[in-house]
Amino acid sequence: MKFTVSSSTLLSLLATTGKVISNKNTLPILDYFLLELKGSELKVTTSDLETTLMGSIAVENVESEGSIAAPAKLMLDSLKEFPELPLTIDVNDTNWEIRINWKSGSLSIPGASPVSYPAVPTLSAEKKELKFDPETLAGGINKTIFATADDELRPVMNGIYINLSENAATFVGTDAHKLVKYESEGACEAVSSFILPKKPAALLKAVLQKEEKPVETxxxxxxxxxxxxxxxxxxxxxxxxxxxxNAVIPANNPNKVLVDRIELLNGIRRVAVCSNPTTNLIRMDIGGNKIDLTAQDIDFSVSANETIACSYEGQPVTIGFKSTFLVEILSNIETPTVVIELADSTRAGVFKPVYDDKQPSSTLMLLMPMMINA
Structure with a gap:
């Protein structure tokens, strides 16, 4: 196997696919890239047995085809030190030595036989197929991935729930404290649902950034x-x-707060410095077109408060939220203005972005309140 490739193109492909490789692999071969050359296409595969990512690039001056397992860390560490230049990669398929040659030098890396690399899982005959618009898929993952849990006892909450219906694709992430529901209008070719784990969702998020064509799923x-x-x-x-x-989303929220998102976010961050480090509780007194934010830590005799102007419809409400969750939710809304819908101090607050025009998608974020000690 011998070919020529651009150093930066190869590094970019290996860096992307290398994100799959786990620090705690059970099989030593999983610490390797599987490189396969057919024609002028170099295919790179990485796996952790749960997730497999394959990427390909075009190469030049192919003298012979073949495949090899290349050590991931050594390959990445070596390629990071090169400027943009052509590299000739020559693989000895007898002793699995990988020789990388360039204009002024060469280096040698020990590879391994590709035979023991795990096979890519195949789908059953009952599989369902559809095409995702890359913006819909990326939007759904971006909006919900931060709300997923890390809960060994309830593994279903460690991923993004994707529900496909006749008129919309719905993405949901929750950890039982916060919940995000992102709905994108449009008919789906398959009516079904599945739970996408967090790691492959994060990998998809990275590779979808430059994608323009529909994603075949x-x-x-x-x-x-x-x-x-x-x-x-x-x-x-x-x-x-x-x-x-849907059962936890409050249907009737008579109290509505319209507020500048950045102003509220920055106010919460300032006040949160003085909150109790165990609870991170922030108290919000809402009424009379203003929000009073209060945080205190009685153990260290520190407290902070700030008043933020808002537009408010409803009865005065006092409610407590965990500041770190509030910051996460407000940071993941992109509009300048946000509406907060509340029922009372014991029911979840609903956060929604406010758009100037009609959107093909809708986002709803929900946060469970905390008890305020009198």
């Missing part, structure tokens, strides 16, 4: 495949029943 009860123009992601889905998220 197929899934069965255990695995899902996402085909992009230069990458293919195969991942094991989380099995189980997702909680009924």
């Amino acid at each position: 197929a899934f069965d009860s255990k695995n899902a495949v996402f085909r992009l123009s230069t990458h293919t992601l195969v991942c094991r889905l989380i099995e189980g029943n997702y909680p009924n998220y």
Whole structure:
């Protein structure tokens, strides 16, 4: 196997696919890239047994085809030190030595036989297929991934729930304290649902940034495949029943706060410095077109308060929230103005972005309140 490739193109591909490689691999071969050369296309595969990411680039001056397992850390560390220049990679398929030659030098890296590299999972005959608009898929992942849990006891909450219906695709992430529901209008080719784990969702988020063509998606009860123009992601889905998220969204919220998102976010950050480090509780007294933010830590005799102007409809309300969750929610809304819908101090607050015009998608973020000690 011998070919010539641009150093930066190869590094970019290896850096992207290398994100799959886990620090705690059970098989030593999973610390390697699988490189396969067919014609003028170099395919790179990485896997952690749960998630597999494949990417490909075009190479030049192909003298011979072949495949090899190349050590990931050594390859990445070596390629990071090169400026943009052509590299000739020559693989000895007898002793699996990888020789990288360039204009003024060369280096040698020990590879391994590709035979023991795990095979990519295949889908069953009952698979469902559809095409995702890259913006819809990226939007759904971006909006919900921060709200997913890290809960070993409830694994279904460690991923993004994707529900496909006849008129919309719904993405949901929750950790039982906060919940995000992102809905994108448009008919889906497959009416079904699955739970996408956090790691492959984060990988998709990274590779979708430059994607323009529809993402070909197929899934069965255990695995899902996402085909992009230069990458293919195969991942094991989380099995189980997702909680009924609609049941926790309060239907009737008579109290509505319209407030500048950045002003509120910065106010919360300033006041939160004095909150109790265990609870991070911030008290919000809302009424008379203003929000009074208060935080205190009795143990250290520190407290802070700030008043923020808002437009308010409803009865005066006092409610407590965890400041770190408030910051997360407000940071993941992109509009300058946000509406907060409240019922009372014991029911969840609903946060929604305020747009000037009609949007093809809607975002709803929900945060459970905390008890305020009198």
